[in-house]
Amino acid sequence: MxxxxxxxxxxxxxxxxxxxxxxxxxxxxxxxxxxxxxxxxxxxxMGAVKAAEARLLSEQVSKSYLGAEGDQTFTDSLAHVALGEALAADSRITGIQTPGGTGALRLAAELLARTERRPTVWVGAPTWPNHAPIFGEAGLRVASHGYFDAARGDLDFNLFVDGLTGAQPGDVVLLHGCCHNPTGTAFDAAQWQQLATMVVARGLVPLVDLAYQGLGRGLAEDAAGMRALLTAAPEALVAYSCDKNFALYRERVGALWVQAPSPAVAVPVRETLLVLARSLWSMPPDHGAAAVREILSDAxxxxxxxxxxxxxxxxxxxxxxxxxxxxxxxxxxxxxxxxxxxxxxxxxxxxxxxxxxxxxxxxxxxxxxxxxxxxxxxxxxxxxxxxxxx
Ligand code: LMR
CATH class of the missing domain: 3.90.1150.10 (Aspartate Aminotransferase, domain 1)
Incomplete structure (x- = not known):
């Protein structure tokens, strides 16, 4: 064989x-x-991680299973950091813990592959080399579009918009929330708004990969564009990584949030995420997420x-x-x-x-x-x- x-x-x-x-x-x-x-x-x-780990070592009383959703307190606390207060309280949005940002992206891919639409996922060229394989391995079609003016070393917004001309309603557009990998480029606030308008007008679904929050301009600043986009778009996904901003790399700490068009639709979305997670990794690793939870619950x-x-x-x-x-x-x-x-x-x-x-x-x-x-x-x-x- x-x-x-x-x-x-x-x-x-x-x-x-x-x-x-x-x-x-x-x-x-x-x-x-x-x-x-x-x-x-x-x-x-990081110092706060060391302190949180010391606390876990002395105070954690059990390592029994939590469930396919992982540590929900971790995910809900992180939502305040990533999504901001308003979106964290929005019942159209449901999220679960994942093994790193890659786990979040793969879970997103499996969820998309489960939908009737089985959308094409549009990724910018160049992007993180693992993006296309993650969606491809889930059986989705991956298409690429331009956005980068190599001669100027800068983002070209017109190129970005033109590159998405072929995207059909329901297709997914993968966006880097901040600190673009590999180019370091970023949309400005006006471009995020234009993007939001375009996504809504054309029925596209944004999937924001937020893997470097706090390493660009600041925690709130790095999420502002994504939050504006989520506020405008009826459906969206956010894949989050704590690898870099909590320096937890090998602990594999992340989360996936999905914004459904209504609180009612968020229910089957969540149930499907749990079924998929159960078959992919059963439950995400706990230690790193528990450390993040300790940090975020202590001023x-x-x-x-x-x-x-x-x-x-x-x-x-x-x-x-x-x-x-x-x-x-x-x-x-x-x-x-x-x-x-x-x-x-x-x-x-x-x-x-x-x-x-x-x-x-x-x-x-x-x-x-x-x-x-x-x-x-x-x-x-x-x-x-x-x-x-x-
Ligand atoms: C990178 O792009 O270097 C990091 O995101 C690490 C990785 O997993 O590729």
């Missing part, structure tokens, strides 16, 4: 982790996979978490400024947000940077800005400059 399976290439992004790890050069730079790093190059456990821990997150965001933005000022071809980086930027270089340059300078990034030329330290910006630019357009 298994001899019919084809060989598969390793995941291109995860392979960068292994290549960097195997490189013995002491001055190597890892701007590959998207994890926040501090000025010492480490990805620390002092919440304030501590937000302060540390703000510090992370400020460090990224300071590095963005330094990169943007270092070379004219990198100027857009200073205007963009989040962990990522897409360098205007080709695969050959990526390979040379890796082989000659021990600088690691995926072939797309995407960099994780937090992989730099202030003292490595100069050697990074020195190595990169010969490959940049004038």
């Amino acid at each position: 298994f001899d019919t399976l084809d060989r598969q290439p390793p995941d291109a992004l995860l392979a960068v982790i292994g290549m960097h790890r195997a490189d013995p050069r002491p001055d190597k730079i890892d701007v590959g996979v998207g994890v926040y790093r501090d000025e010492t190059g480490t990805t620390p456990v 002092a821990l919440s304030a501590d978490w937000q302060a540390e997150l703000t510090g992370m965001c400020e460090r990224i933005n300071a590095l963005r400024l330094a990169l943007g000022q270092a070379h004219p071809a990198l100027a857009p980086i200073a205007r963009q947000q989040g962990l990522f930027a897409l360098l205007p270089i080709d695969r050959g340059a990526v390979r040379q940077l890796r082989e000659r300078h021990a600088i690691y990034m995926p072939d797309s030329g995407r960099i994780n800005i937090a992989g730099l330290r202030h003292e490595t910006v100069a050697p990074f630019i020195d190595a990169l400059a010969p490959h940049l357009p004038l």
Whole structure:
């Protein structure tokens, strides 16, 4: 049976982790996979998470099963952070805990595949390389549209709108809520409003991937566009990840919210989510979500978490400024947000940077800005400059 399976290439992004790890050069730079790093190059456990974990260790009395929905207090507390007060109280919206943002996206895909419409999912090109496989593996058709003006290194809203001309009513449009991966671009408030108008007029269903809330402009600012969109759209989905903003990466903490057209329709939506989750992972892992729940239910821990997150965001933005000022071809980086930027270089340059300078990034030329330290910006630019357009 298994001899019919084809060989598969390793995941291109995860392979960068292994290549960097195997490189013995002491001055190597890892701007590959998207994890926040501090000025010492480490990805620390956040202070509030440590405190919440200590509390769980001493106070948690049971690890018995919770159910396919996971920890509902976690999901409901997180809704206030992600969706804001008004939408968190909206009974058309139902949400459950998922194993990370990827679990949320996969659950969304399975839900969409269960509908009579079986919509096409439209994803921007380029996007996170795992987006298309997640929807494709659930049996959905994935179509792509443009939005990125590579020459200017900026979002082109007209290109985005034109690219969606072929989308049919009921089709799903995948949007990055903030901190676009891989380009760092963002819609401004007016564009989110235009988007909301377009989605409503054409009967499209937004699916917002919110994986970096708080790492762009701030917690509320990074969710504002998505909230405006949800307020306007009759149906929508939000896939949320706590990987980056709670630095819980390997704990796999996320949530999926679905906005139904009415509270009555939200009931079968929720029941279907629970049936699907049960067959996919039965129940999501608890520990990371329990830590987030502890943080969000304690004002002092919440304030501590937000302060540390703000510090992370400020460090990224300071590095963005330094990169943007270092070379004219990198100027857009200073205007963009989040962990990522897409360098205007080709695969050959990526390979040379890796082989000659021990600088690691995926072939797309995407960099994780937090992989730099202030003292490595100069050697990074020195190595990169010969490959940049004038
Ligand atoms: C990334 O894009 O680097 C992160 O989202 C990590 C991942 O799972 O790909």
